[in-house]
Amino acid sequence: MTPGRHTARFRPPPGLANRHVQTLLPRLLPCREPTLAWEELPLPDGDVVELAWVTPSPEDATAPLLVLFHGLEGSVDSPYARQLLTAAGNGHRALLMHFRGCGRRPNRRPRAYHSGDTADAHWLLTRLRHRYPRAALFACGVSLGANMLLKLVAEDRANVLGLGGAIAIAPPVNLAASADTLERGFARLYQRHLLGALKAKVASRLVTGELPLSLTPADLAGFTTLREYDEAVTAPLHGFDGAADYYRRAAAGPLLGGIRLPTLILHADDDPFMPVDLYAGVELGPGIRLETARHGGHVGFVEWRDGRLDSWLARRVADQLTAWSTSLSRARKAISRSGS
Structure with a gap:
């Protein structure tokens, strides 16, 4: 090769x-x-x-x-x-x-x-x-x-x-540039599909109190971008200081x-x-x-x-x-x- x-x-x-x-x-x-x-x-x-x-x-x-x-x-x-x-x-x-x-x-x-x-x-x-x-x-x-x-x-x-x-x-x-790309044009449909799957999985765990997040099911339902989800869910669950820190370090x-x-x-x-x-x-x-x-x-x-x-x-x-x-x-x- x-x-x-x-x-x-x-x-x-x-x-x-x-x-x-x-x-x-x-x-x-x-x-x-x-x-x-x-x-x-x-x-x-x-x-x-x-x-x-x-x-x-x-x-x-x-x-x-x-x-x-x-x-x-x-x-x-x-x-x-x-x-x-x-x-x-x-x-x-x-x-x-x-x-x-x-x-x-x-x-x-x-x-x-x-x-x-x-x-x-x-x-x-x-x-x-x-x-x-x-x-x-x-x-x-x-x-x-x-x-x-x-x-x-x-x-x-x-x-x-x-x-x-x-x-x-x-x-x-x-990761940051890809998150930006998914917020534009037709790519937003892919983002909506991925975000829907992520939100559905987290929603049930929020209801049972399994996740250490200061987030309500209503908050979760209101997210429209992966960046919002990463800011409120991915980053705090895994020790990152927000989405920007996650994208940079990962x-x-x-x-x-x-x-x-x-x-x-x-x-x-x-x-x-x-x-x-x-x-x-x-x-x-x-x-x-x-x-x-x-x-x-x-x-x-x-x-x-x-x-x-x-x-x-x-x-x-x-x-x-x-x-x-x-x-x-x-x-x-x-x-x-x-x-x-």
Whole structure:
């Protein structure tokens, strides 16, 4: 993988290049539903995250392993999650980690999750490294999960986690600018959808008094932007001094210059969740390959292939995982031969 800035080899089908069409098309694509096995992973603070494993899994203990982190209010049921897990499941042990409260049951502690919340992912990856010590370990994040993953990789400069590579799909590396973008034009419909899901989840916990917030259900119902929600809910729940402080401290953009781990970032210039100049002036570390497409929308990238609409994202991720796995396998064999 050659680091630096590159043009993605994505071409939208004729007539389907519009950013909103691309963003919404994945919901219409047929996709095989992966068979899942569920696991609750206890966390150090007494909470849990729910893991969804693709089954059957490879019997070989050295089979490469992929961990997927979803986007804001996503889950294993999100179209991109099904597509990516299905593609990666061919030869890989694959699972999705649900952020707190995004699985089948509410989480236990009086908190939720956010774009810079790397501790749970770090805990999971550490446990997986101990569980599968001979397997190559890869991670992929989508949107919010992609920003979180980039921040995690930047924090783990020595790669104590032992990752073989990371893939970040549509990461909002400038959280404040992305919040501004979602308040304009058609993007407000996406904001309304996301905000509705967040508010519905918090409303019931406000009624029961579970959350340490000076907020009434009426206050919550009156929020019309994600910035208002982050100011009143996300920030105080997770130790930030307001939304601006949260956006500044959780954004991965300022940290990208220090990343040396092989890291693929996939971005579309027309992503309606982000400003057009998202990566202007952003320093990329020596391990980063940024592939930018003119079109693709937000986590869209739907192409015409073999006579039907299909996910270019799933194909690109599968190709990268295969390349990394092959390279690591060859390196291990070379080391084994030299030591024999």
